[in-house]
Amino acid sequence: MAAAIETLDLTRRFGDRVAVDRVSMTVPERSIYGFLGRNGAGKTTTIKLLLGLLAADGGQARIAGIDVAADRLGAARKVGALLEAQGFYGHLTGRENLALTCRLLDLPAREVERVLDVAEMTAHGRRRVADYSLGMRQRLGLARAMLGAPPVLVLDEPTNGLDPEGIADMRRFLRELPARTGATVLLSSHLLDEIERTATHVGILSQGRLVLEGALAALKAGLASEVAIGTDAPARAAELARSHGFDIDERDGELVARFAAHEDADGAAAALNRVLCTAGVRVHALAPRRRSLETLYRQSAPAALA
DSSP: OOEEEEEEEEEEEETTEEEEEEEOOEEETTOEEEEEOOTTSSHHHHHHHHTTSSOOSEEEEEETTEETTTOHHHHHTTEEEEOSOOOOOTTSBHHHHHHHHHHHHTOOTHHHHHHHHHTTOGGGTTSBGGGOOHHHHHHHHHHHHTTTOOSEEEEESTTTTOOHHHHHHHHHHHHHHHHHHOOEEEEEESOHHHHHHHOSEEEEEETTEEEEEEEHHHHHHTSOEEEEEEESOHHHHHHHHHHTTOEEEEETTEEEEEEOTTSOHHHHHHHHHHHHHHTTOOEEEEEEEOOOHHHHHHHHOGGGGO
8 A cells, every 4th residue: 555654764853852763654545544652752743844844853754755855845735734723813704714725825715615515614614713612623623734635634633622522523524534535644642542443553652763553453453462350469469470471460550461462362361360269369350451552552662651
């Protein structure tokens, strides 16, 4: 599959601090790529490098095949962005705000109605932006990003500040976007659950480095199985289990056994239970954990959750 966004050893420093450290990422065409990492991991800096808002200290970034450093304007025409600062004129209507952007980009006026329709904002286009809810402002930001039908959309925390209903509505909209418009979506967020429900691919950034990348379903399929152990003597249980070769993690006050992806998890859990019970440790629960993006995140970038 062709790449809509591609970087090779992309690097950016701020003084002695390396904010983006030789990042090589590939975002397939028409995918929804969840770009994950805690605050300060380097996500926003990477996005600014992709958009040509910052210059790289090393490496290369390409948008729709165009080298950002060599042809910043050409690359910019291939990408629409929704960043946290929306910059709308509150006294103007949604249509009027979009019409101003069309003039700046030398786009035909009919683009306004097209993107309002795609963003499901046609009914609100004649209202002043000052009267919009936060969710409506986010939708208007998406509409503006889609002006000119760029093949790549870069969205930084599009659900930030939304209530649960607004988040669910935005999630549905984003999942449908590639099929409706043909666009590739780079979705930057720290909300693991929302990325898991929305993205087809993920990239995990930790301390400026890309530590994991790939199709989400395939990555989850390769995860180690985990079982939470309920016991009245967790320290004794952990010591016994480790002495018998089990991989035990004490996490958030809970004991978790981890089994390799190729292992028979049910058989391994039964064997662990026998070891503990034979030694007199009372086990009142063995609860399998589902293979989730959170588990993937923990196993690939434990420091990112510290």
